[in-house]
Amino acid sequence: xxxxxxxxxxxxxxxxxxxxTSLALGNMFAQYLTGALRNPSAADGQFGRLxxxxxxxxxxxxxxxxxxxxLLFVG
Numbered sequence: 001x002x003x004x005x006x007x008x009x010x011x012x013x014x015x016x017x018x019x020x021t022s023l024a025l026g027n028m029f030a031q032y033l034t035g036a037l038r039n040p041s042a043a044d045g046q047f048g049r050l051x052x053x054x055x056x057x058x059x060x061x062x063x064x065x066x067x068x069x070x071l072l073f074v075g
Contacts, residue, residue: 011071017064024057 032050036043 007071011068014064014068014071017067018061021057021061021064025054028053028057 028050032043032046035046
C-alpha cells in the first residue's frame with residue numbers, strides 16, 4: 001500500500017469521531033428533552049450539566065477533526 005493511500009485511509013477513520021460526536025449530541029439533547037418533559041421542575045437543575053456535556057462532546061469532535069487534518073497535511 002502506498003503511504004499516501006494510508007494517510008487518506010487514516011484520516012477517513014479519524015473522521016468517524018466527528019460522526020459519532022454528532023450522534024452523541026443528538027442523543028444527549030433528546031434525553032434532556034425527554035427528562036424535561038417528564039419532570040419540568042428538575043429541568044433547570046440539569047441544564048448546566050447539559051451544557052457541560054455538550055462542551056466536552058463537541059471538544060472531542062473538534063479534536064477528531066484536528067487529528068484528521070494533521071494526518072492529511074503534516075508529515
